[in-house]
Amino acid sequence: MLFLPDWAPNIHPLLVHFPIALLVVAAIVDSVGMVLKKQDIWRRGAVGLYVGGALGTFAAWLAGKQAADSVFLPTDANALLTQHSDLGHYLFYFFTVYAVIRVVMYALNMDTRTLFRTLGYVTGLGGIVLLWATADHGAQLVYVYGVGVKAVPQEMVMVPAPNSDGSSSPVSNEDGGWTFKPTRASSWLDSMTTYGAVDDLQTSMKDGGERGDVLALSTNGRPVMFTFDQSMITVQVDLAMNLDDFVGTVMIVHHVIDENNYHFTSASNEEMKQGRSENGDIYLMDNKPYSPSGWHSYRVVADQIHFRAYSDQTLTVHGHGDDPGSGWVGIRLNGTGTVLLDYMQTVSLRGEGKMDMAEPKEVEMEMEMDDHDDGEDADHEH
Numbered sequence: 001m002l003f004l005p006d007w008a009p010n011i012h013p014l015l016v017h018f019p020i021a022l023l024v025v026a027a028i029v030d031s032v033g034m035v036l037k038k039q040d041i042w043r044r045g046a047v048g049l050y051v052g053g054a055l056g057t058f059a060a061w062l063a064g065k066q067a068a069d070s071v072f073l074p075t076d077a078n079a080l081l082t083q084h085s086d087l088g089h090y091l092f093y094f095f096t097v098y099a100v101i102r103v104v105m106y107a108l109n110m111d112t113r114t115l116f117r118t119l120g121y122v123t124g125l126g127g128i129v130l131l132w133a134t135a136d137h138g139a140q141l142v143y144v145y146g147v148g149v150k151a152v153p154q155e156m157v158m159v160p161a162p163n164s165d166g167s168s169s170p171v172s173n174e175d176g177g178w179t180f181k182p183t184r185a186s187s188w189l190d191s192m193t194t195y196g197a198v199d200d201l202q203t204s205m206k207d208g209g210e211r212g213d214v215l216a217l218s219t220n221g222r223p224v225m226f227t228f229d230q231s232m233i234t235v236q237v238d239l240a241m242n243l244d245d246f247v248g249t250v251m252i253v254h255h256v257i258d259e260n261n262y263h264f265t266s267a268s269n270e271e272m273k274q275g276r277s278e279n280g281d282i283y284l285m286d287n288k289p290y291s292p293s294g295w296h297s298y299r300v301v302a303d304q305i306h307f308r309a310y311s312d313q314t315l316t317v318h319g320h321g322d323d324p325g326s327g328w329v330g331i332r333l334n335g336t337g338t339v340l341l342d343y344m345q346t347v348s349l350r351g352e353g354k355m356d357m358a359e360p361k362e363v364e365m366e367m368e369m370d371d372h373d374d375g376e377d378a379d380h381e382h
C-alpha cells in the first residue's frame with residue numbers, strides 16, 4: 001500500500017490511535033462540559049471530537065478488515081480476533097449513530113436540557129467502555145500472540161564451531177569481529193599478544209561436560225593478559241566461562257591499547273565491575289554484587305559511550321564513559337586457580353568490519369600490578 005512503511009504489516013495499527021485518542025478526549029471534554037454547563041465551548045468541542053472519533057472508527061474498521069486478511073494467526077488467537085472484529089464492528093456502528101444523534105441534539109439545542117444532556121453524556125461513556133474492550137482485544141492480538149509482528153529473534157549465542165583447518169587460533173570474521181573456539185591447549189597463544197606473567201600461565205584442555213573439551217587457564221597469582229590484535233571500535237564480546245576453581249578477578253578486556261590502558265568488565269566470586277584502566281589506575285563505571293557458580297555466558301557491549309555487560313542474558317552492569325576509540329579485545333586474569341573458557345567471539349556493532357587489521361603496537365611486557373585486587377585499592381569511583 002502507498003505510504004505504508006515497510007515494517008508495518010498493514011495500516012490498521014497506524015490508524016487505530018486516531019479513534020482511541022479522539023474518543024477519549026471527547027469524553028473528557030464532555031465531562032468538563034457537564035460541570036461547566038454555561039461554557040458552550042465544551043459541549044461544542046465534545047460534539048466535534050465525537051464526530052472525529054466516529055470517522056476514526058470508520059477508518060480503523062475498514063483497515064481492520066484488511067488487516068484480518070493480511071495476517072497469519074496462531075491457533076489460539078483466532079477466537080480473540082473474532083471477538084475483536086465483532087467489537088470493532090459494534091464500535092463503528094455505535095459511534096456512527098451516536099455522533100449523528102449528538103450533532104442533531106446540538107443543532108436543535110436539545111442538549112442544553114439536563115435530561116438529554118445527561119443521557120447523551122452517559123451513553124458516550126458507555127461507548128468508551130466498548131472502545132476500551134475493542135482496543136484491549138486488539139492489543140492482546142499483538143502483544144500476547146504477536147499477530148502482525150516481526151518478532152525480535154531471541155538471539156541465542158551460538159557456540160562457534162572449531163576451526164575447519166584444525167587450528168586453534170582466533171579466526172577473523174568478515175564483519176570485523178573474530179571467533180575463538182579453543183581445541184588445543186596452547187598453540188593459540190602464539191596468535192595472541194601477551195602481557196604480564198605469561199610464564200605462569202598454564203593451559204590445558206579439560207572435559208567441560210556437555211560443552212565438550214574446554215580450555216583451562218591456570219595462574220598462580222600474578223596478573224597475565226592476552227589479546228587478539230584485531231582492532232575494534234564498537235564491539236560486542238560473547239564468551240562462556242566457569243570460575244568455580246578460581247580465586248581472583250577475570251577481566252574481559254576491550255579497547256586495549258597496552259597493559260595499563262584498557263576498558264574492562266570483571267567478574268569475581270563477589271562482584272561484577274565495569275570500568276577502565278588508565279595508566280594502571282582503575283576507574284569504575286559500575287559494579288554489582290555477583291556470585292557465579294558453574295558455567296555462565298557473558299556478553300559485553302561497548303558502543304561509543306555506552307557500556308553494558310550481561311551474565312546469562314541478564315544485564316548486570318551498565319555504565320557510561322568517554323568513547324574509547326579503538327583497541328584490542330582479550331582476557332586478563334588476576335588470581336589463583338583455573339578459569340575454564342569454552343569460547344569467545346567478538347562482533348563489530350556498527351559495521352566497522354571492513355577495517356584493516358591494526359598492526360600490534362610494541363608494548364612493554366612487564367606489568368607493574370602484582371596484587372589480587374588489581375590495583376583497585378586505588379579505585380577512583382566515577
Ligand code: HEM
Pocket residue numbers: 009010012013016019020057058060061062063064065066067068071081084085086087088089091092134135136137138139140141142147148
Ligand atoms: C473499529 C475499531 C477498531 C479499533 C479501535 C481497533 C483497535 C485495534 C488495536 C488497538 C489493535 C492493536 C494495534 C497495536 O497495538 O499494534 C488492533 C489490532 C488488530 N485489529 Fe483492530 N480495531 C478495530 C477494528 C478491527 C476490525 C473490524 C478488525 C477485523 C475485521 C480488526 C483486526 C485487527 C487485527 C488483525 C489486529 C492485529 C494487528 C494487525 O495486523 O493490524 N480490527 N486493533
